[in-house]
Amino acid sequence: MPLPGGHADLTALRDAIASGATSAEQACAATFAGIKAHGAALNAFHETFEEDALARARAVDADRAAGKPLPPLAGVTLAVKDNICTVRGRTTCSSRMLGNYRSPFDATAVERLERAGAVVVGKTNLDEFAMGSSGEHCRWGRVANPWDTGRVPGGSSAGSAAAVAAGLCAAAIGSDTGGSIRQPAAFCGIVGLKPTYGRVSRWGLVAFGSSLDQIGPMTRSVRDAALLLDCMSGTDDRDSTVADRPPTALAATVERPLERLRVGMPRQYVSDANDPEVNEAVAACADAYRAMGATIVDVDLPLTDAGISTYYVIAPAEASSNLARYDGIRYGHRAAMRPGDDLAALYARSRAEGFGPEVQRRIMLGTYMLSSGYYDAFYTRALRARRRIKEEFDRAFAACDVLLGPTAPTPAFAFGANDDPLAMYMCDVYTVNTNIAGICGLSLPAGFAMRGGKALPVGVQLQANAFEEERLLRAARMLERAVAARTSAHAPAVHA
Amino acid sequence: MAHDANAPSLTAAQVAHVARLAKLELAPEAVERFRPQLAAVLGHIARLDSLDLAGAEPMAHPFESHNRLADDVPVEGLPIEAILMNAPAVEGRFLAVPKVLAEES
Numbered sequence: 001m002p003l004p005g006g007h008a009d010l011t012a013l014r015d016a017i018a019s020g021a022t023s024a025e026q027a028c029a030a031t032f033a034g035i036k037a038h039g040a041a042l043n044a045f046h047e048t049f050e051e052d053a054l055a056r057a058r059a060v061d062a063d064r065a066a067g068k069p070l071p072p073l074a075g076v077t078l079a080v081k082d083n084i085c086t087v088r089g090r091t092t093c094s095s096r097m098l099g100n101y102r103s104p105f106d107a108t109a110v111e112r113l114e115r116a117g118a119v120v121v122g123k124t125n126l127d128e129f130a131m132g133s134s135g136e137h138c139r140w141g142r143v144a145n146p147w148d149t150g151r152v153p154g155g156s157s158a159g160s161a162a163a164v165a166a167g168l169c170a171a172a173i174g175s176d177t178g179g180s181i182r183q184p185a186a187f188c189g190i191v192g193l194k195p196t197y198g199r200v201s202r203w204g205l206v207a208f209g210s211s212l213d214q215i216g217p218m219t220r221s222v223r224d225a226a227l228l229l230d231c232m233s234g235t236d237d238r239d240s241t242v243a244d245r246p247p248t249a250l251a252a253t254v255e256r257p258l259e260r261l262r263v264g265m266p267r268q269y270v271s272d273a274n275d276p277e278v279n280e281a282v283a284a285c286a287d288a289y290r291a292m293g294a295t296i297v298d299v300d301l302p303l304t305d306a307g308i309s310t311y312y313v314i315a316p317a318e319a320s321s322n323l324a325r326y327d328g329i330r331y332g333h334r335a336a337m338r339p340g341d342d343l344a345a346l347y348a349r350s351r352a353e354g355f356g357p358e359v360q361r362r363i364m365l366g367t368y369m370l371s372s373g374y375y376d377a378f379y380t381r382a383l384r385a386r387r388r389i390k391e392e393f394d395r396a397f398a399a400c401d402v403l404l405g406p407t408a409p410t411p412a413f414a415f416g417a418n419d420d421p422l423a424m425y426m427c428d429v430y431t432v433n434t435n436i437a438g439i440c441g442l443s444l445p446a447g448f449a450m451r452g453g454k455a456l457p458v459g460v461q462l463q464a465n466a467f468e469e470e471r472l473l474r475a476a477r478m479l480e481r482a483v484a485a486r487t488s489a490h491a492p493a494v495h496a
Numbered sequence: 497m498a499h500d501a502n503a504p505s506l507t508a509a510q511v512a513h514v515a516r517l518a519k520l521e522l523a524p525e526a527v528e529r530f531r532p533q534l535a536a537v538l539g540h541i542a543r544l545d546s547l548d549l550a551g552a553e554p555m556a557h558p559f560e561s562h563n564r565l566a567d568d569v570p571v572e573g574l575p576i577e578a579i580l581m582n583a584p585a586v587e588g589r590f591l592a593v594p595k596v597l598a599e600e601s
Contacts, residue, residue: 104578197558211557240564241557309541320518327519329593334584343596348521360520361530364511365537367518381544383554388547390555422536438558466558 001491003167004030009221010076010170010228011251017075020064024075024119027170028057031077031121034168034496041494042144042166044159046082047089048122053077056119072251073231074117079163079172082123083130084215085204086110093206094128094138097332097354107204108239109173109215109232116231121169124159128356129323130180130208132156133427134418137358142415145187146492148454151412154184160218161188167496171219171228175205177212178311179408179431182443185218186407186459189445189492191476192218193225194431196466197438198243200229201236209318210241212311212435222444222477226250229469243467250473257478258471262400263289264299269405269430277449278406281458281486285404285446288482297400303389304433310389311432312425313369313382320366323359326351361421390437397465402475404462406430407443411456430461439466442476445487455490506535 005022007013016022032050039045060075080086083093085103092098106114114120127137135143135158143158145151146166153162157174161184164172174181176194185192193216200215207213217228227250234247265286270279286296328334328350335349355363369378396403408427418424434441446460462479464472480487508524511531515522522530576589585592 101582104574104581237566241561243559303547306544306547309543312537312541313544324519328584330579330591331582332584337594341594343594344519345521346594347519348516351519352521352526355520357529360518360522361533361537363518363520364514364530364534368510368514368534368538369541371514371517378541378544380554381549382541383556384549384552385544385547387552387555388549390558391552420536421533422540425537425540 001167001495003170004034004496010219010224011221013170014073014076017060018064018070024057024060025054027075028053028077028119030496031169034166035121038166038168038494038496041149042146042162043141044124044143044163044166044168045079045122046092046094046125046140046159049088049120052088053119053121060117071115071117072227073113076118076171077121077169078113078118079122079124079160079169080110080120081126081157081160081172081174083126083175083206084110084173085206086120086123088120089123091123091206092139093130094126094140095355095359096139097326099139099333101331103204105204107215108201108236110204112232113173113228124157124163124172126158127156127358129206129359130156130175130177131319131358131362133179133183133424135159135184136415137356139356145412146494147189147456148412148451148493151414151456152187154187154412156180157184157218161185161190161192164188164190164218164220165492166494171217171224173215173228174218175213175215176435177209178315178435179428181216181218182431182441182461183408183427185443187412187457189457189487190218190220191222191225191442191444192216193229193442194434194440195229195233195469196440198241199233199248199440199467199469201239201242203236203238207322209315210322211318212315222473222480223251223254225442226254226473245467248469250470253470254473254477256474257292258401258474261289261294261475262297263294264297264396264400264403266299266301266304266396266403266405268301268304274406274409275411275449277411277447277458278409281447282404282406282460284486285460285479285483288479289404292478292482299396299400299403301392301396303385303392304429306385307389307433307436308425308429310382310385310436311428312365313378314386314436316362316366317370317379318366320363320370323363326354328354358421386436389433393437393439393465401471402462402464404460407459407461411449411451411458434463440464440469440472442472444476444480446483447486448490454493506531506538
């Protein structure tokens with residue numbers, strides 16, 4: 001189903017604005033009409049910036065009328081996950097802790113996308129501090145899946161995924177620490193790209209797991225993901241962990257199929273634990289690649305299962321350190337003082353009141369594993385496993401160009417179905433290793449599963465080695481084209 | 497040591513201790529709620545014990561990054577007003593905090 005106005009994706013909208021077939025103001029007004037009609041049903045947005053966005057859209061139209069050259073994203077509507085700092089509005093991380101937080105600066109990614117002409121329409125809902133795989137752990141209510149509002153959209157970039165799938169914006173950005181872009185993209189039937197660690201500056205992304213976090217695009221097409229990454233990647237003096245590389249130029253090559261492509265299929269990725277439709281979608285994609293002349297390579301990744309154990313040491317350890325900054329003193333929630341309170345009591349009560357249960361769980365896990373006597377047994381051991389996981393990928397990518405497998409073991413599940421924290425963590429079994437190794441991964445729609453008479457999207461994941469986004473996106477574009485008949489059979493129940 | 501963490505043996509006292517280290521004020525009911533959840537996750541993580549990791553160097557970061565030095569050129573910081581705008585309590589140009597030192601008797 002196209003965006004309001006009939007545009008297939010962000011690139012098509014951009015072209016229509018540039019050619020004068022539509023105005024940026026018209027596209028922006030249609031976006032807000034969609035948000036007003038469907039926003040409440042999905043709870044995808046924390047905050048929207050209608051007046052401001054319309055003013056920016058009019059400025060694009062004025063530039064065009066004056067014959068000025070338009071930047072690559074001129075006038076397209078973009079949503080920003082609410083753990084990415086914007087001067088406009090608040091940056092809450094869906095947490096009481098930052099309920100009134102106003103960032104004094106824009107994230108580098110936001111600054112670059114706006115400079116490229118994107119019109120930010122609002123901030124999207126997420127699992128608190130990006131910790132969650134369902135969009136249920138949100139301070140101001142859960143997010144619903146546009147395909148079936150009784151089901152989760154996935155998480156943590158829940159609102160960004162739901163908004164893009166429902167056509168409430170042309171594209172969005174999210175963040176991915178263990179699958180938080182790719183898994184909700186799979187559940188909502190859109191494209192989600194986790195770039196290589198260091199591809200996009202983390203300046204202005206509220207830190208969760210600093211060695212794992214990346215900002216990335218969530219889009220209606222592979223070419224849109226290429227275009228957005230081109231506009232936000234590249235080195236940045238404000239992030240010492242960003243790669244010293246120029247911005248990508250993927251939009252120029254994404255339509256060109258790869259010749260002699262070798263697609264690796266890790267045998268651990270197709271498991272009886274997956275829903276049958278998930279395995280079927282992966283098999284159909286392998287067939288599609290074969291039909292295009294690609295070679296399918298059998299790959300062994302025995303550490304796939306160890307990823308969750310490794311991840312749930314490293315991510316909570318880094319989170320417990322990063323979230324130590326929230327003490328109720330300089331910014332964030334401060335509890336009311338009681339007689340006899342000292343500073344330590346104030347910290348502990350402010351944090352207990354400010355953080356929700358999932359965030360507290362992860363802080364405690366991390367604190368435990370980093371505490372005296374446990375550090376080597378947990379943290380150092382997990383870092384050793386991380387090395388082995390990285391080596392395993394390096395061996396795999398010596399024999400193939402991309403890896404193909406499921407994004408998640410199941411399609412979107414019902415609200416409350418994974419209330420047990422460990423069960424929820426297992427949703428990320430196919431995505432966490434991408435972050436652990438720092439490589440790139442992308443989820444794209446590949447089919448459907450019928451549940452209760454409703455069609456739910458099924459996504460597949462492609463992974464490529466570090467800084468191989470060009471290969472990843474070209475391979476993804478080939479597949480997107482080849483499975484189009486499978487993925488266009490149904491439309492979301494909620495759509496603008 | 498990891499065996500010590502192996503699931504069911506996590507006690508309420510251990511959870512309360514970790515909460516103190518993490519600076520989280522937890523009611524006894526919250527400790528009881530978290531105890532089995534944390535134990536289950538730690539039990540799962542204990543699977544790392546079965547991996548042969550001999551000779552694997554710990555990898556803290558995806559890329560071996562070294563100290564990255566910026567040019568020694570002063571840049572403008574954020575203005576004080578921008579910093580104070582998010583502070584829960586302010587006195588003039590300062591952050592207001594509770595008394596840190598006990599009063600002398």
